[in-house]
Amino acid sequence: MDRLPSTAHDSVFRDLSFRDLHNYSKANRNARDIILKFYKRALRVEHVLLPFFTHDEIRRFRILQYTIGFLIAGSTALSFFERVVYPESDLDLYVDSRYTVFLTDFLIDSGFTFHPIRTSHKRQPADITNALEEMERKLQRLIENNNLGDDHEYRWTAIAEVFQFSRNGKSVQVIASGKESLGSPLHIVFDYHSTVVMNVVSYSHAISFYPQATFVDRVTVVNSIATARRDQGPPRAKYEARGWEIRTSLEAADTFNKNSEFGKVDRSVGDKHCWTVPLQPVPDFVPSDMRLGEAYMLFANSWTNEYMGRNGVAIKARPYFVPGLTQSYCLSKRVFSSEFLMFFRSSAVLTPPTSSSTDPLLARFVGDVLRNPVKPSQKDAFIGEVLADAFRASRRNKKSVLLEHKHQVSSLQGQMLQTFLQDLISEELGLPKFIFRFAQNGKGALWTNVDIYLPSRYAPSGEDLVLDENRRSVLLEHRINVDIKVANALNNSLYVEIPSDAKD
Known part of the structure; x- marks a missing residue:
């Protein structure tokens, strides 16, 4: 097969599952190189965005993604790795609430229609500008009173608000996270119901956090952090119908294995357990001063696998923000409690550094902590x-x-x-x-x-x-x-x- 042209490889490989391709790649080094080249051709973000946007809109979409750092997640991110399209699925976009207006303006300018959410518990303003202002008032109330109110739909999550748009029968959801210490777009992903949807697509990379379970074993492990909410049954059932088996517990053989994606360890975005796919940059794009989609910012996030009971894995990530950072980060238990971070936090409050230096400094620190684990007794x-x-x-x-x-x-x-x-x-x-x-x-x-x-x-x-x-x-x-x-x-x-x- 290694003598076939690449187009012939594509016609053979495109109908094979991830497990089949994975097994073939283990045959020898040449087979591995062939599969890597196939994935480079097959895994392109344009494939999952074309149902929603034109080619010109995709270019502007990705430039905006680089600028304000929003993430693609949910079914669309999963379909990127699966190389399939779920026709009934929305495009879910996760953005820091401070930058939501840039994304909603892009959708409105592209001809999408805003659909206010109207339920027995919620009446979103009909005008998108008013809806954004209402979200800002809710966040301000939380900051001042530490309370969004018992009627707030997303009070158990890092979600500040959801905005729905559609065009030509295709739906886009903008999910805004709480600003600063209230959470980040990635924090919402870590609050998902189970591991099958813990995949994200940024401007620079597409990353699956639990690829062995998701694509090889075809199972989704319940996130016990999310089980306190009452709305987790239907989304889990959706992925069960798509072929994933729901697991409510893990084997000790995995959780005590440091080389397992479910090991009781601190994990980080892009670590050796992730499936990380670099994406092609937008051609002829000259970045501006605002660069929240830089790869190092995504890789500075971390989390901890914990096991507190019978319900799956507890995916724990603490939101972190100090003045001078351009966005909130998710930090694992050990990173968040480290002495240097406490010094970093107190120093930032006393003398806020410039944003141009603070994000890279935090990213370097997180990398140093995770590369040098604490030696146990x-x-x-x-x-x-x-x-x-x-x-x-x-x-x-x-x-x-x-x-x-x-x-x-x-x-x-x-x-x-x-x-x-x-x-x-x-x-x-x-x-x-x-x-x-x-x-x-x-x-x-x-x-x-x-x-x-x-x-x-x-x-x-x-x-x-x-x-x-x-x-x-x-x-x-x-x-x-x-x-x-x-x-x-x-x-x-x-x-x-x-x-x-x-x-x-």
């Missing part, structure tokens, strides 16, 4: 490695990466066992040895059985330690059975036993 590193190895072995010979909740060691079980071991183990007294046995009961539920061999210093009398009954009861409730012994019975720190008849 010997105990925490030991526990993490033991659990990662054990949980990876627990899925051996499994056909599916993500199984039903009762057929897996869940992230919640892994978190509970990790917390228990952190309380039990002392570096001063020595590190224990383990035997893990994973077995399924008659109903197919997978149990984690752990024999823990503690050094004799934990119990000088030589007697085995007795596990607190309340703690044992909680562990058993989550299918974890722990037996603690005081002995030096094993040569290796970890032994994992998998029954040969374990069910898939």
